[in-house]
Amino acid sequence: MLRLALRVPRDHADLALAELLELVPGGVEERDLGDRIEYAVYGAPGELPALPDLQAAAGGTLVEVVTEEVADDWAERWKAFHQPITIGDRLHVRPPWADPAPEGVEEVVIDPGQAFGTGAHDTTRLCLELLLELEPGGALMDLGCGSGVLAIAAAKLGWDPVAGVDHERESVAATRQNAEVNGVEVAVSGFDLLRDGPAPSAPTVVANLLRPLLLAVSRAGFRGDQPDQLIISGLLREQADEVAAAFERFGLKERDRRTGGDWAAVLLCR
Numbered sequence: 470m471l472r473l474a475l476r477v478p479r480d481h482a483d484l485a486l487a488e489l490l491e492l493v494p495g496g497v498e499e500r501d502l503g504d505r506i507e508y509a510v511y512g513a514p515g516e517l518p519a520l521p522d523l524q525a526a527a528g529g530t531l532v533e534v535v536t537e538e539v540a541d542d543w544a545e546r547w548k549a550f551h552q553p554i555t556i557g558d559r560l561h562v563r564p565p566w567a568d569p570a571p572e573g574v575e576e577v578v579i580d581p582g583q584a585f586g587t588g589a590h591d592t593t594r595l596c597l598e599l600l601l602e603l604e605p606g607g608a609l610m611d612l613g614c615g616s617g618v619l620a621i622a623a624a625k626l627g628w629d630p631v632a633g634v635d636h637e638r639e640s641v642a643a644t645r646q647n648a649e650v651n652g653v654e655v656a657v658s659g660f661d662l663l664r665d666g667p668a669p670s671a672p673t674v675v676a677n678l679l680r681p682l683l684l685a686v687s688r689a690g691f692r693g694d695q696p697d698q699l700i701i702s703g704l705l706r707e708q709a710d711e712v713a714a715a716f717e718r719f720g721l722k723e724r725d726r727r728t729g730g731d732w733a734a735v736l737l738c739r
């Protein structure tokens with residue numbers, strides 16, 4: 470097993486991470502090296518992203534790539550990296566191997582597999598915080614559902630019916646499997662938000678996508694029910710105004726914004 474680590478300057482780290490997560494949606498290990506941040510992925514030779522792709526992801530800011538053989542404990546280290554989180558004392562998101570939620574706290578069990586989304590990433594956590602602010606009920610659509618964490622949390626909180634779409638087969642499979650493990654119904658299907666036309670919609674929509682994809686959704690619009698409330702995430706702080714404004718043509722206005730690290734998520738309501 471190999472550990473492939475990229476080192477980037479601290480002030481470019483969030484941008485590099487956003488790009489990297491497109492290549493390795495299952496997540497990366499992060500280490501703080503002072504003026505540099507190291508992101509590492511684990512895999513067998515041949516399974517890891519190619520060096521030119523990594524260089525492109527780092528956008529010319531790559532300082533160093535370090536490859537090392539790792540001992541058999543890599544799986545344990547990977548598990549240690551996926552830590553449970555509790556949001557607003559109401560929602561506990563954990564991997565299958567972590568202890569159950571404290572009593573009275575709604576639990577979501579997520580095995581990320583090959584899909585993005587353990588709940589712990591800032592972009593997902595901020596979405597969950599905004600979701601907890603809404604009155605649950607009615608239909609909800611999760612655009613770019615990854616491991617299904619947002620859709621499953623919504624179903625647990627009381628939205629019904631809940632659906633999700635993603636263009637990656639692994640994400641569709643992971644959402645389906647995680648929904649079953651959590652005992653909730655999520656209608657999940659393959660859909661490419663860049664190629665398949667207006668986005669599937671519902672009165673409540675969550676979209677943890679990066680800026681370019683959110684702007685593409687704002688241009689293509691929504692099919693069927695137009696959203697009355699839309700949570701957008703996956704935005705760097707300085708991108709949030711621009712992307713929120715792009716949804717104004719749907720009658721959606723900013724009601725709340727959460728930030729964490731360099732990331733921002735915005736709740737837009739009619």
Ligand SMILES: C[S@@+](CC[C@H](N)C(=O)[O-])C[C@H]1O[C@@H](n2cnc3c(N)ncnc32)[C@H](O)[C@@H]1O
Binds near residue numbers: 614617619662
């Ligand atoms: C940042 S992840 C969010 C995953 C999950 N919703 C969460 O909050 O943890 C973005 C997701 O969008 C999906 N995605 C990226 N491009 C897409 C596209 N063109 N069409 C549909 N889904 C896409 C990715 O596969 C990934 O699962």
